[in-house]
Each structure stands twice: as C-alpha cells, then as structure tokens.
Amino acid sequence: MQIRARCACGHLWYVAQDLAGGLTNCPRCGKATQVDGLRDPLWRVLQGAAALGWVVVVVLLYANTGPLGALLGGAALAAILGLIYLMM
C-alpha cells in the first residue's frame, strides 16, 4: 500500500507506507515534504477512544444537566481534544 505526499510546489506522488507521518524529498523540487498519515494502530485506537469518550460524556451531560450543559461540556471537551491533536 502506498501513501500520498504533497509538496508545497504542488507535486503529488505516492510513497511507501513506512514513510507515513514522516518526511521525504520531493522528486520535483527536492525539498523535504510531509507524508500523510499516522499508521500506528495505537493511534487509531486512541482516535476511536477519544470519539467514543466524547459521545459518552455529551450523553451523560445531556441526561444530567440538559441541552445547555451538554452543549457547553461537549464544546469544552472538543476544544481540549483539539488542543491535544495540535500538540502532535
């Protein structure tokens, strides 16, 4: 399986899966380019767990505090998860 890489110069090509999440040199301009993807299974499990956790928290907040609590709590949790994602 191959993974997409897109350089800032506009060139699009495919690289080996080993390079997922890493860097490779663009065949056109030669500059280091980010390769898409985080392939490790743990990362997918973490993503799934975060999504499931968010849904559970929102449902619990809705049941206990009503729609406003669910909205605010859900937004706050989404912001925290977004921050964690940005740190990666």
Add this chain to the structure above:
Amino acid sequence: MSKLFELDRYWIRRKFLTLFGASFHVYAPDDQLLAFTRQKAFKLKEDIRVFEDEAKQVPLLTVQARQIVDFSAAYDMVDAVDGVKVGATRRKGWSSFLRDAWEVLDADDLPVASVVEDSHGMALVRRFVSNLVPQRFEVKDTNGRSIATFKQRFNPFIHKLDVTIHDRNAVDPRAIFGTAVLISAIEGRQS
C-alpha cells in the same frame, strides 16, 4: 555547511536543568560551542531542533519522529538550511530489548549504517545492575566497517556523549550528528 558537520570530533552535553523538554549543547574538542539543541516539550511526536547557538536564530537541523508511538520508531532528519531530508534513524524494536540497536537510513530510506551498543554483557549490566555504566555505541556501515563511535562519559548527573567520526564519506555527517542527538535524548531519558 555548519562547522559542526565538518568536524570529526565533538561532544554533546545534556543541560541539567530545563523547565520543559530537554536541551543539549554541542561542543568542539576545544569546548567551543558549535550548536544548541532543543527537544520540544508537550509534543506527542518527538521533535528536536538544532540551532547554531542558544539565540536560536539560525536553525541547522530538525529531527522529527514519524509516529507518536511506534515500536520501531523512525526519525527523519532535515537540513534546516536547504530544507532537504538528509536521512533517518530507525530504532530496531526487538533487538533493542536487551541491547540498543538503531539503523541509519539515507534520504531514500535505505539502510546505510547500524548503531549498536558495545556488547551484550555491558548492555545487560546497564539494564539490570546499574545504569551508571556509561554507554558506548559503534556506528558501522553495511560492510561492518566502523565509521563512528559514540561514547558516553561517566557522570551520574549530566549526560555527556563524545562523538568521533572515523570515515566522513561513508554516511552524511548530518545524519550521524542527528543520530547522536537522538541517542542523547532518548537513551539519556531512559537512564
């Protein structure tokens, strides 16, 4: 190219007190500062930046992990001056359990050298008896010829690593340096 990548000998010193992340100074044999390295804090993916000095105005090299958690973690190295990937270093997952082992890859991800802890016996002593025993790594090309040595100095508090390059033409010296910094950052953190 920075003077750092033209020298055959230099040493890396881990800064003792750093609030977040980790910092390293790179010195020439005459103790002249060659580079300052900063390991970013709060990053789930390892991110190490090398600068000319502590002012961090002139970047020299970046070392970035490909994955957040990876058994055989690979780290790409990019020359910050021209933005070109110079190589990568990959930890040998299973081999590193009892004895640290890495492999150095070229820009096309092909293995060009291996980095192995000096001996099984010493590696076991470091793991199960005392991690105060300094580490020593041999960098060998694909023919088994020694091209560089990383030797940790005995110091229970501050991690210091002497780097000696025997053959400058075998592997890009920037990749050798990046590997030495990685070993200081990652192996140093384990001890």
